[in-house]
Amino acid sequence: MKLRRWIAAGAVAVATVAALNITPATAGRPHDPAAQSLRDLAMRHGLHVGTAVDMAALNDPADPRYRELTGSEFSTVTAENVMKWESLEPTRGSYNWGPADELVAFAQQHHQRVRGHVLVWHNQLPAWLTSGVADGSISTTELRQILRDHITAVVTHFKGRIWQWDVVNEAVSDPWDTPSTLHYKGFWAQHLGPDYIADAFRWARAADPKALLFYNDYNIEAFGSGDPANDKTQFVYEMARDLLAEGVPIDGIGSQGHLGTQYGNYDTFQVAAALKKFAGLGLATAFTEVDVRSQLTEGVRAGDSNEINPRLQASAANFNVLLRACLASPHCLSFTLWGFTDKHSWVPGWFENPPEGLATVYDENYQPKRAYQELKADLVFSGPPFVLPRVPQQPRR
Ligand code: XIL
Numbered sequence: 001m002k003l004r005r006w007i008a009a010g011a012v013a014v015a016t017v018a019a020l021n022i023t024p025a026t027a028g029r030p031h032d033p034a035a036q037s038l039r040d041l042a043m044r045h046g047l048h049v050g051t052a053v054d055m056a057a058l059n060d061p062a063d064p065r066y067r068e069l070t071g072s073e074f075s076t077v078t079a080e081n082v083m084k085w086e087s088l089e090p091t092r093g094s095y096n097w098g099p100a101d102e103l104v105a106f107a108q109q110h111h112q113r114v115r116g117h118v119l120v121w122h123n124q125l126p127a128w129l130t131s132g133v134a135d136g137s138i139s140t141t142e143l144r145q146i147l148r149d150h151i152t153a154v155v156t157h158f159k160g161r162i163w164q165w166d167v168v169n170e171a172v173s174d175p176w177d178t179p180s181t182l183h184y185k186g187f188w189a190q191h192l193g194p195d196y197i198a199d200a201f202r203w204a205r206a207a208d209p210k211a212l213l214f215y216n217d218y219n220i221e222a223f224g225s226g227d228p229a230n231d232k233t234q235f236v237y238e239m240a241r242d243l244l245a246e247g248v249p250i251d252g253i254g255s256q257g258h259l260g261t262q263y264g265n266y267d268t269f270q271v272a273a274a275l276k277k278f279a280g281l282g283l284a285t286a287f288t289e290v291d292v293r294s295q296l297t298e299g300v301r302a303g304d305s306n307e308i309n310p311r312l313q314a315s316a317a318n319f320n321v322l323l324r325a326c327l328a329s330p331h332c333l334s335f336t337l338w339g340f341t342d343k344h345s346w347v348p349g350w351f352e353n354p355p356e357g358l359a360t361v362y363d364e365n366y367q368p369k370r371a372y373q374e375l376k377a378d379l380v381f382s383g384p385p386f387v388l389p390r391v392p393q394q395p396r397r
Helices: 002-019 038-043 064-073 098-109 127-134 140-157 186-192 196-207 232-245 268-280 305-328 370-380
Strands: 048-053 076-079 113-120 164-169 212-217 252-255 258-260 284-295 332-337
Touching: 038 048, 038 064, 038 370, 048 064, 048 113, 064 098, 076 098, 076 332, 098 113, 113 140, 113 196, 113 284, 113 332, 127 186, 140 186, 140 196, 164 196, 164 252, 186 196, 196 212, 196 232, 212 232, 212 284, 232 268, 252 268, 268 284, 268 305, 284 305, 305 332, 305 370
Parallel strands: 048 076, 048 332, 076 113, 113 164, 164 212, 212 252, 252 284, 258 284, 284 332
Antiparallel strands: none
């Protein structure tokens, strides 16, 4: 009798705790916000936190921590490379879906959403395509058909399993390009003219009516960066506005968020203003490739804390700026890191002169850095009236 009463009292206690949405202290003290994952803390806001995933690292049995953290800390994933054209169709007409399918399966197992990256980009194209165009064996008419077929094949293959597609990536030039006036740059604009952008969105929509279709680019975190007549954010804003006016089914703007501590970067309100302006067009937004790199000076490489600490702090501060701006806009749906550990980051291999690194939120030994803690702090210490739950985006027809 006594025992039964104890059991009943215990059940009531458990139910009460569940109703209050607090977990008993005995379960590893998860009531301590710092002990919760990024994904759980972000879900309080309806926000998805993501990472780009390196499939070689995910499958490396000698590196189990990478897989664990990919599954536990994030609620959305992006293929770092395996959904790019050169990976999906290395030989004309024969698709290699394996690695990308594996990532989608991993995401399903871990209750994660998938950002599809990327349908149309000038980089990481297969050699058969670029050389065929260069030697004239692929005509302009054929190239347009090839692009249409690619978008249709890829979007159809993943239909229903992709939350947001980066339909077009990095179509706009930078002020340091020639000519310096902003323009549509790269392989696709050169060969098909800028109309390929509207076409790409329409073809993607035809293949998946439910995926959110994004335009994705870098250096569009804030308006007013640099010369006002040559403002990339403004250029992309006008592009999106014009596409919408033509009835093109674009649903969102992805701001990559590749920052560096050596630059001035932005303050939170500048970035929030940009997100708000895109939202004013009826578009969702997302940070899609966030990392904040630093120069690896001799002192940094030698382990000099006088040089390392300010960089770690500046990096954390820039992560904070982007996340706070995102939290402040209910239409900012996800915040994706371009890799989460310095052990697997594109930065050291890409920015070599001068060498750069330290760009992610965990160090090479999977120790969380200040940036990781401060992202969590943003998620913990924000809420109404200025931070409201996310507003889901409806895919445009
Ligand atoms: C990078 C990957 O991280 C590298 O592994 C690859 O060698 C080159 O591409 N903008 C993008 C991403 O949209 O696809 C790029 O990813 C980084 C810049």
